[in-house]
Amino acid sequence: MLTNGTEYTDEALISRIVRGETALFELLIRRNNTYLYKVGRAYPYGHEDTQDLMQDTFVAAYLHLGQFERRSSFRTWLVRIMLHNCYRKRQKWSAKHIAAAEIQPGMVPAFSRGSETDTNQTVMNKELRSVIEQALERLPLDYRMVFTLREMNGMNVAETAEALQISPANVKVRLNRAKAQLRREVERSYSAGELFEFNLVYCDAMVSRVMEKISSLK
Template identity: 60%
Template sequence: MNTNAQYSDQELIQRILNKETALFELIIRRNNPYLYRIGKMYRFSHEDTQDLMQDSYVQAYTHLYQFKNKSSFRTWLSKIMVNECYRKSQKWTSKNVESLENNTPAFEKLSSVETAHNVMNTELNSVIEKALLHIPEDYRTVFTLREINGLSVAETSEILSITESNVKVRLNRAKTYLRAEIEKFYNKEEIFEFNLIYCDAMVDRVMKAIS
């Protein structure tokens, strides 16, 4: 299936709810890179991150009828993934998926040289990823959602259940930490992308789980 099919997320959701289950594959392919980055920023291994992604997709599919389009689907799905990461790391008790959209809605661009677009540049991205693993998790997570996954302040606030002001503060602190860390090393490493060679396998895993 082509991830660039003409369906919007909302159209896909409606068709899936109308028993066109096979179309959930498009949901998976569109969101694999975003969920993978979240898992890696919580320092989970490649294998654990894949397990968390599968669990998140299954939860999303099971509760798809509860998505009310109050936020973007990617925000809703990202929040499920964040909850799964927290649950696995035992840092908090995950909230029920039914309440994901009931929270009060809550990376500003780095600079003209450090925009999210440049973050995805292969060489710069590898440096930032290495540096990110050395800064506190709260700041690392906000930076990943804002600058790498391109979510808004409000969306990040909603996903993490923190205020928009807190999002901005954490992002600024993340940038401060990053500048200090980046000065320590400049080595190319594997990019935190969900390589296409894994994409088909993830689709197979999730589709088997929901069938």
């Protein structure tokens, strides 16, 4: 099994994958699993729907890898594909389905404090889970997505603006408003980075799903 080797940049991996080293795509999946998972959950979709959207996004990225023009980072390009898939799925859902898509207790993944290992993951208690669900549900989608990309995924203002196709000024405004609504209820107990972690227990499964799908396309 490949590891997330720091000796390869995304650009170097893409060049080698395009030339036929398909197995290296696993590294790009592992590097970006967490980012895409947070986007899907923030939209908000449940765990299973988010995984399906992630798979679709990775496969689409693989199929169009030769078209990646490097005008933005690979991560930004990938997030834009994920956002497009999330939006398209949302458009297909009825109002009833959207209401039913609220985060359910069994769908909330374990959170991590400073470590991604299973032994350090903290399962949220019912009261805190409820606080976070209610706080996030009250955020308008536009604010929730900016908060997710900037504070949870660590994208800078320019990357966020490009991913969402809005101005940098709008990114800053939306982020400030999102923080104002969330800080009191959420950041009092948990840092932004702890929300919606894609646990390592899911990472291997996603790699297997995507690589199996890619193999079937040959």
